[in-house]
Every structure is written in C-alpha cells, then in structure tokens.
Amino acid sequence: MSILTSSDRVVGAASVGRTKRLRPSYWPFVVPALIVVIGVIVFPWVFTLWMSAMEWRIGEEQRFVGLQNYARLFTDVRFLEAMLHTLVYTALSVLAPLVLGTAAALAFNTKLPARGLLRGIFVMPMMATPVAIALVWTMMFHPQLGVLNYLLSLVGIGPLQWVYHPSTVILSLVLVETWQWTPLVMLIVLGGLAALPTEPYESAQIDGATAWQRFRYLTLPMIKPFLMVAVIIRTIDALKSFDILYTITQGGPGTASETINLYLYSVAFTYYDIGYGSAIAVVFFVLIILLSLILLYLRQRSAWNTGDGQ
C-alpha cells in the first residue's frame, strides 16, 4: 500500500514538472495579429487625433493648436450643412431599403413560382461594383438623354432634374443606394423569417388573428432583432457612403449633396488642410460610434429569442 502511494506521488510530481516545462507560450500566436492591429487600426487613429490638434497644411510648417480645429467646426456652415445632408441621406438610405427589403422578404418567404430564380435576380444589384453602378445611374439620371425621364414621360410626368437640381439630388442618390442595398435587407429579413417558430402562428389562427394582425403582432415584433441588424449595417454603410456620391455628383450641384465624407475629402485632399480634415474625421468617427452603440443597445433590447427552449 505504502509503495503504491509513494510511486503515485512520484508520478504526480513528474507530471506537474512536465506541465510547467512544456507550458506553451501563446505570445508567438498573438504578436502578428497585435502588430497588424496596432499598425493598421490603433496607429492611424492616434496619428489622426494628433494631426487634428495641429495646424497642418501640406507644404507649410506644422503648429500645435489644441482644440482650435474642433472649435472651428461649430462655425463652419459648410460642415454643418454637410452634417445635415449626411443625416438626411443616411436616414432615407436606411428607411427605404428597410421597408422595401422587408416587403420583398415577406414575398420571397411565400411559395412563389420560380422563387429561387427571382431571388437570384433580386440580389444582383448588391453584387455590382458601386462605381460602375454610379456611372450607369449617372447616364440614367441625365435630364435629356436619361432613360428615367423617358419612362416618366410615358406615364405623362414631365422631366425631372434628378441629380442636377439641389432639391432632388439627395432623393435621387438615395434611390441608387436603395436599389443597390434593398437586397441585403431582404436577405437578412428572409433569414429572420425562416427562423421564426411556426406554432405561435397556429395559435394566433385559433385566437382569431387576421393575416394583417399576425404580421403586425407576431411577425413584425419577432423579426425586430433582424431588422435591427439590418438597420445597424445600413446605417454604418450609409454614413460612410462615398463611392456612389463622389462618382455621381462629387457633392454637387454646388454643395447640395455634400456629406461629411465628401467634405472631409475636399478639406484634406483638395485644400490640403490635413489638421482640420483630421478633426472632421474624428468627429465623424465619434458620430458613427455613438450611432452604432445606440443601435446595438436597441438591438439587444429587441431580442426575444434568448433563453432556453424558445
């Protein structure tokens, strides 16, 4: 008995020692990712923050100005307008694809004939290159040569100026954004619809709910978490939108469609005012983070499918 015990102890001690000696160091696995994150994410942001506190024009001497660039933002009418354009453009570019995408998802969730083919065609805009799309839409928007005005003329509506008039330019750009990104919302919502439990619907049928009431009181609240995901993705995407806007209008006519992104680009790379451009970038970044946090909070609150068994 005692021999067994002592040999056990020996084996035990050896195994502990081996564990210590062979304990792997995880650093070699972490370091490459850490270097990339610091180099690609952390450093540019720290550097941008630093630049935003400088008066930094290319070709001129740099000077530390503290928060002066930020103070300048509040009196810069063009910046405030760009902020308004960004918010309007974002709100419409989220809302329109959300409504249309949800409607499309509900349609594709039924047993349509040739559903797979139609769905394939429907998601095609999402796959196209934004710049190519922008060029095609620029041609379609042309007041004299564009196909859109021709189509309107067929139903007796006079020609519109589309992106060539300050009052319609943002709506026209939203149209392009909606055309391209409605399929994404449709796919997200369709996934949500497919994941819904079926029993509550049978229960609601017995409870006497009409088709509209089933949508209003069951489907809509139950797909809310998926809608919120779509809203988050669309909001971040629309806020950041640059390619379509730059290719079609470059912020024009005048500055009627200039968003923060476009203004930032002009300040930094047309006027070479890197310090002020950096301040705009920082404010823009904070705006995106704040909106994302609010939306993530709302997403969490809308969740109903947590916990077991549901």
Added chain:
Amino acid sequence: MASVSIRNVRKSYGPVEIIKGVSIDIQDGEFVILVGPSGCGKSTLLRMIAGLEEISGGTVAIDDRVVNDVPPKDRDIAMVFQNYALYPHMTIADNMSFALRLKNTAKSEIAAKVERAAGILGLGPLLGRFPRQLSGGQRQRVAMGRAIVRDPKVFLFDEPLSNLDAKLRVQMRTEIKEMHQRLKTTTVYVTHDQIEAMTMADKIVVMHDGIIEQIGAPLDLYDNPANMFVAGFIGSPAMNFIPGSIGGDGFTTDGGDRLPLAGRVPAASDGRLAVYGVRPEHFRLADEGMAAEVVVVEPTGSETQMVLRPLGGKAGQVGVGREDRKRELTWVLRERTGAKPGEVVRIAPDPALAHLFNPDTGLRL
C-alpha cells in the same frame, strides 16, 4: 361546453391516406384521450377538430354544427400545443389576453379573465414576465391559461406534457385533471403515453395506423382489450403474449407448457392456434406452473419486474437465441424477491384474467 361528433373522418396527403374513416362521439364535459403510437394520425385528427388541417372526408361537428369549413377562430375551441406556442415577445399577461384583445373585449373584462385564469393555475406572480424567463412547466401552464381565458366550448391538447421531465409530467397531469374537474369543459387530449391516457381520461380512443382500434373507459380497455394491439399498448409493462394452441381444457404453449383457461375456452376450438395474453402482474408462483429461467431482475422499490425465459420442455438448457428472446415474459410482483438471474422459477397465470387472441386477426377470442 359542447359535444363533439366525428363522423367517418378521413385525411389524405396526396395518395397517402393518414386517417381512414374515424368516428368518435364525445359527450358534453367529457375528457377524451386519443392515444396511439407515433404516426397513427391522432395529432392530425386533433388538428382537424381545431381547423388547422383540412378534412378530406367525413364531418366534424361541435354542438351539432358541422365545422368542416368553419375557420379555427369561429369554432370556439382553444388549443394547447406540445411546444407551448407562446408568443415569445409578449409578457405572460399579454400572451393570455391576446385572443381577447383581438376581439376588442373590454379592458376590465380582459383583466378579470386573466386574473381568474392566473388564479386557477397559480400564475399570478409571473404575469409580467416573458416566456423565456419561465420553466417548461410554467410555460405549459401559461399555454393552458391562454386557453382558459377564452372560455371555449372545447379544449384541445396536443401532447402538452411531452417536453417536460418525468416528475413535472406527473404534477402537470394532476393539474390538468384538476382543471378539467373544475371547469368541466369538453376536452380532447392527444398523447402517445398510455399512462397519461389511463390516469386522466374518461374515455380513451386507441388509434393505430389511421384507424380506431378501440374506444372505452381506461379500465375497460385494460381489462377487456378488443385485440392484441390494444392489449399490448395499454398497460405498462406490456401484456405478455404466448403463442400456442387450445387443447382439452387448457392451452399448450409452443414450448410445450400447459396453461389454465378457466372455462373461457371458445366452443369448438380444440386444437386451434391462439395467443395467450397475460399481464405481467397476473402471474403467481406455483409449483405446478411453467418453469422459467430468471434473465433480469429489476427492483423499483414498490415492485419488482422480472424478465423470464420459459424453459418449456427444454429444462436444463439455457438458450439465448433470437427465438428464445421472443418468448421472454415479464413478471411484475409486489413482493420483494431474492431471485437471481439464472435461477429457475415456476409461475402460473391467473386464468380468470388471461385473454386468448386469434393469431391471424389479432382479435380477442
């Protein structure tokens, strides 16, 4: 409250007939259980009563009104589903009041009905919670509460206890029975668990392969099964079936053992092949009984179950072939026993409680 009349009801999916002409009369206030193995059509039949499945043939009438083409909401029924089917994004109170709100019922009336149902089921403290915050048993109670507030003519239950653990199932069984005794609402309940059926029903409908095998009171089915299917399905452990033939004043098993018949020998059946059915609890130790080797002893505390292999003319041999396994018998005894596997016991059935079946048709002789 209402009566339900099911007349020659059929259900087909394409060429496949699931329910092959079923007729059941359910009296006002009766608790009827449809029981049968998976795929026998019992849930489909219930869903046809609810209006969730179309009826391919025959009629379903609630209170003498044929409801074949009446939408579920106008049938004045309430259904409790296996997976509870609660509205996951609504509180318990909202879940329970949903049907009433759809009907634009007055708020005061809704509150009173929800409170009453919550009182019956002990859900009062849970009304503000969401389904995900409740246990399985509580969710099932909410599902019942939702049915109660509607004050329907007929309650339909579709395997409501299948998702619960064994202990909770027993507790909920009692609660459902109590609820029925209190409300006296006509109830149709589907289960595959014959214990549930035996303990809760006023009347059991045993279904198999789309047809009704037998309808009757629980103990009636237990004591007088119409055929081998019912005899084997009702009762746990299942009835023992011993093939053999009728001869003289007794029964000779295929293994060569003689079993008593107690004057239940049908006329002119000498030499006729039959199946001798005896419930596990209807064996007793007897010196003159058939010899059987003890294979397994399973004490449960309140009783002991034993699996025996009849030696039938092969005393001394220990067979373990497939045929020997088929002939194995189950014996349940209330007394504790010191019997060990491998020992030989002599047992005899109580002839007054045994049954004879036709081996071809399965019908009781």
